[in-house]
Amino acid sequence: xxxxxxxxxxxxxxxxxxxxxxxxxxxxxxxxxxxxxxxxxxxxxxxxxxxxxxxxxxxxxxxxxxxxxxxxxxxxxxxxxxxxxxxxxxxxxxxxxxxxxxxxxxxxxxxxxxxxxxxxxxxxxxxxxxxxxxxxxxxxxxxxxxxxxxxxxxx
Numbered sequence: 374x375x376x377x378x379x380x381x382x383x384x385x386x387x388x389x390x391x392x393x394x395x396x397x398x399x400x401x402x403x404x405x406x407x408x409x410x411x412x413x414x415x416x417x418x419x420x421x422x423x424x425x426x427x428x429x430x431x432x433x434x435x436x437x438x439x440x441x442x443x444x445x446x447x448x449x450x451x452x453x454x455x456x457x458x459x460x461x462x463x464x465x466x467x468x469x470x471x472x473x474x475x476x477x478x479x480x481x482x483x484x485x486x487x488x489x490x491x492x493x494x495x496x497x498x499x500x501x502x503x504x505x506x507x508x509x510x511x512x513x514x515x516x517x518x519x520x521x522x523x524x525x526x527x528x
Contacts, residue, residue, distance in 0.1 A: 376447060377446070377447050377451060381451065382443075384412060385412060385442075385443060385446050386439075386443075388408050388411045388412050389408055389439055389442055389443075391408075391411075392404040392407070392408055393439070398438060398439040398440075399436040399437060399438055399439070400436065400437050400439070400442065401435065401436060401437075402425055402429065402433070402435050402436060402437055403435075405421070405424070405425055405428070405437055405442070406418075406421050408442075409421070409424075409446075409450060412446075412450075414450055414451070416450075417493050418493060419493075424445055424449065424450070425437070427441075427445060427449075428441040428442060428445055461521050461522055464521045465517070465518070465521045468517035468518075468520075468521065469517075471483070471484070471487060472517070477516060477517075477518060478509075478514040478515055478516045478517065479514070479515045479517060480513070480514060480515070481504045481508050481513060481514075481515055484504065484515055485500050485504060488500050488503075506520075507519075507520040
């Protein structure tokens with residue numbers, strides 16, 4: 374079977390099923406990163422591409438089978454500490470380092486610029502999705518202290 378606890382096995386199945394639009398045990402290859410991230414794992418794009426290649430059929434169909442996804446999760450995704458999300462304190466310190474004036478917030482355009490140019494850049498879609506979730510609509514600011522626990526959550 375697997376070395377994962379029963380709760381994690383259920384979470385993996387539930388996350389995969391959310392994106393199994395045809396209810397046939399497959400998921401669009403373009404959604405695999407979202408499925409994995411929803412499980413509290415934050416792989417690099419390079420790691421994600423490697424995992425997708427391992428799961429794809431010899432003749433790629435554009436879909437990943439659940440059994441291959443689960444096998445990868447049980448043997449690699451959850452056996453690598455490097456891919457597990459950072460804890461709250463680490464994420465908080467990262468935001469504070471961007472907040473040079475120690476205001477307690479960042480402007481969306483500053484965060485967007487940083488996310489697209491530093492380290493492993495995020496795609497425009499990823500940045501816009503995150504900013505939509507974390508920007509306070511009343512004053513167009515990202516109060517990172519409120520957002521940190523969401524980013525660190527493994528649920």
